[in-house]
Amino acid sequence: MNQITLFYDNFKKTPLFKLISRLSILILLFLIFSVSTFNFLSPDNLITITLQVAIYAVIASGMSFILIVGATDLSAGSIVGLSGIICAILLRDYGFSMAAAILIGLIIGILCGIFNGITCTYLRLLPFIATLGTMWVFRGLTQLLANGQPVTIRNENHPEVAEIFRFIGSGRIGGIIPVAVIVALLVAIVLSIILNKTVLGRNIFATGSNTEAARLSGINVRKTTILAFIVGGVTCGLAGIMVTARLTSGQVNAGTGYELEAIAACVIGGVSLAGGEGTVVGAVIGALIMAMLRNGLNLNGVNSFWQQIIIGLILIIAVAFDTFQRRKTS
Amino acid sequence: MEYILNMEDINKSFPGVKALSNVSINLKAGEVHALVGENGAGKSTLMKIMSGVYQPDSGKIEVNGKEVKIENTKKAQALGISIVFQEFNLCNDLTVADNIFIGRHKTRLGLVDDKWVINETQKIMQYMRLDIKPTSIVKMLSVAEKQLVEIAKAVSIDAKIIVFDEPTAALTDNEIDRLFEIIRTLKESGHGIFYISHRLEELDKIADRVTVLRDGRYITTRNRKDITKNELIRLMVGRELINQYPERDSEIGDLFFEIKEIKKNKVFDIKDIKVRKNEIVGFAGLVGAGRTETARAIFGADLCDVMDMYIASKKITVKSPLAAIDEGIGYLTDDRKENGLALRLDIEKNINMASYKQLTRNSFYSQHMANKNAEKYIKEINIKTPSINQIALHLSGGNQQKVVLAKWLCKGCKLLIFDEPTRGIDVGAKYEIYKLMRELCRQGMGIIVISSDLPEILGMCDRTYIFYRGQITGCISADDISQEKVLECATNVKNDFSGRL
Structure with missing residues (x-):
């Protein structure tokens, strides 16, 4: 008996336990809504949920890198806007090919990540402050470049571009699975491998867990932090392209508030804001939990004000649960 | 005899402190060289210079006869110098294997070869005869296990020179024996080992040579066999006492604060402490002996398991600093x-x-x-x-x-606890603090002083409790006290029960 409780006590401290607990919440929600809500289980609705979650999942996957390395990125939503608008402008006004525009959109994300990373490491700003600043800088750039106007790609002017965009944004493979969902899935898989299986991933965990120990073990802590920001930036760049594609239009306000959605998804998914702990899968599960809640509450006719209250409370409960577990076992 | 490491005339200053002046030390292959001295004698600073954490202001370092500059820890590792730090330098969220191979992971096609990492860790664990699973997450290990992982990390680097900085502070007797076995194995395979310890009784079992440092100065190096413990203690203490303490000017009053028992499992178990009015009571002992932990528990800053305390014969329960303050207890942190x-x-x-x-x-x-x-x-x-x-x-x-x-x-407040009241304070200001303490005493307060500065304990305290590994090993009154006596209790040389209580 003692053995079993001891094993359980130890198990409770593992990241796996956290992941399983989050997965159970997701499954529980799924079951509740399946039973209680008439349309919830319809294929259309389930695909709608995955479509809604795709962009958040992409950003949250990248955000998990930044949180695990011990930083935070408030500029994520602004990077989404900036990459989206630049992509749209290049396609509409400069006749760039689709591939080139997407590549440049991703490069914008990388550059934003490098800039964030350097302000947090070499300039020694707290990530919260540094990215609060770049949040406005990137957003301002977005509005400046587009002169505050939406950049719409019209069928009549750019039929091919519009066609591909529609495919990326809302197209479906085999008429069922949305392309955006596949993109999100690929991102999650690749990032999960990087985080768990590469030296960069180990260095990110080590840096976030104990910066001084990492430094004394010969890890380049600054480089690691900047690389985490680059991963975050690139996912935001990709998300920006996805948003633009879905609307076939670059919006100057696209992505506003996404950073908080992504951070919330990560936290609900068990990523520690103190760094050193978390998984990409957890971040995706967190995003799914939030999307499923919204969807289920919508179908049940719960108004959006109540939805906010409920999601906020879930966030608090999730974190309080972890803190409580930690205090009890330490 | 060729030295694998030779340091000559090392100088190092920190703002306001000369940490090391002209210290020289060397190490042969296959020996355990112990480094002893009081707190602040410069042992850890010397080791940190050796491992590239600090840069010396001047001096020469030779590894295998070749002069080198050790700019950072990576360079030290490359030179085959590895240090087991006194403070833990582990990433708590990572596995044991990842901690050991942090920064040195083997990869295949860009991916970490987990199998290799775990296998290698397993090999090291077998070599050290440890029963720690490579896949355990470090924060789930006990303090002793963490210490052993830290040692495994140093061993795994294949260092020729390994520095142990107070490795036994967190270990039980069994684990200490195992550590000594590991050290002997390393020694036999030709490693050179620096061993820093406050526990002089350990040196008998493990050291070949001993170097004494005092106040950042080199005192002597002897063969372990040629020097007695008491001689060592005298060399460690050494300094002359100048009268820098104000005289007591009031009579000790009635008992007003008493601890029958205060206990925190595995950290400390303190019994029978009495403080009278107008009395200054000292807590002496080595760093890590549990003095500050006890003080924090008395003040309610940390929770403890047993608390049986009395103020003016009335039992008090202190569960928070607020409660302590209400009872008239104040705590000046270290x-x-x-x-x-x-x-x-x-x-x-x-x-x-x-x-x-x-x-x-x-x-x-x-x-x-x-x-x-x-x-x-x-x-x-x-x-x-x-x-x-x-x-x-x-x-x-x-x-x-x-x-x-x-x-x-x-x-x-009626009871004040001073934790290291004069650390980092210059001599003149020290005297003023001492005068104030006397003055407070005269007004009827009881004072507890925690100090690692032995002369301060000798000069100020009416009675001194000496801590050793979370226990009190002695209580000496002012008429009877000497540095040797305090050190004997603090290193537990005299008592045969070697920390098991």
């Missing part, structure tokens, strides 16, 4: 800057910090009363400052300490 002062606030706010509630008029905070209160104490204990609005950060160490003291005085 780290003024970290948790004693709000450094960026001014003197007035710091002095009144524990008394905000009393400084209200019609339930509004009265700045007038607050200022008057602060001014009163600035005058009373002679805090040197241009104004009460001076930011605490800009005061000297001595004056900062006085501000903390004023905070407790205006709260009307």
